[in-house]
Amino acid sequence: MVRFAVPVFALALLAANVANADEFVRADCRNVVAPSASLKYDTPEHALWYRRFWTGSCQHLPLLCLPGSPNWNDVVGKLLAKGGPAEQPALLPKACRLGQLIGLEWSRDKKVKHITTNDLRIFDNMLNASGDALRGVDQVDAKARAMTAPH
Numbered sequence: 001m002v003r004f005a006v007p008v009f010a011l012a013l014l015a016a017n018v019a020n021a022d023e024f025v026r027a028d029c030r031n032v033v034a035p036s037a038s039l040k041y042d043t044p045e046h047a048l049w050y051r052r053f054w055t056g057s058c059q060h061l062p063l064l065c066l067p068g069s070p071n072w073n074d075v076v077g078k079l080l081a082k083g084g085p086a087e088q089p090a091l092l093p094k095a096c097r098l099g100q101l102i103g104l105e106w107s108r109d110k111k112v113k114h115i116t117t118n119d120l121r122i123f124d125n126m127l128n129a130s131g132d133a134l135r136g137v138d139q140v141d142a143k144a145r146a147m148t149a150p151h
Contacts, residue, residue, distance in 0.1 A: 025054050025100075026054075026076060029095075045109075052065060053103035055071055070120070075127070083133035102115055102144050114148050119147070
């Protein structure tokens with residue numbers, strides 16, 4: 001039991017540092033979503049995977065983590081470019097809130113989460129297939145909310 005206490009304690013400290021570190025959510029989303037440090041995480045690893053969702057960073061995560069893209073900071077940028085200047089005022093807050101909804105659920109332990117990596121691929125395909133970025137975000141939002149609704 002003592003052998004596991006040190007790694008678990010170390011992981012908890014790393015996750016606390018992630019939660020208290022500079023915000024990793026893109027700057028233009030920060031006034032729309034709750035600060036990462038204020039969110040409730042199930043476990044210390046949950047916070048680390050949530051950072052991976054937004055940034056693509058696998059720092060302090062197991063080897064099975066694949067760094068880079070896609071990550072939600074990049075997805076928001078692509079959506080804003082796709083939507084163009086006229087849609088950006090409506091699109092940005094929706095895309096940011098959607099990222100928090102999906103990211104918090106996807107980053108949970110696989111035994112309890114309702115959104116999987118395969119679902120992320122489906123969401124990405126939905127966003128890419130939509131001819132209208134705002135409509136695509138609304139479609140993914142509806143699907144993600146249905147998946148995370150209490151049953």
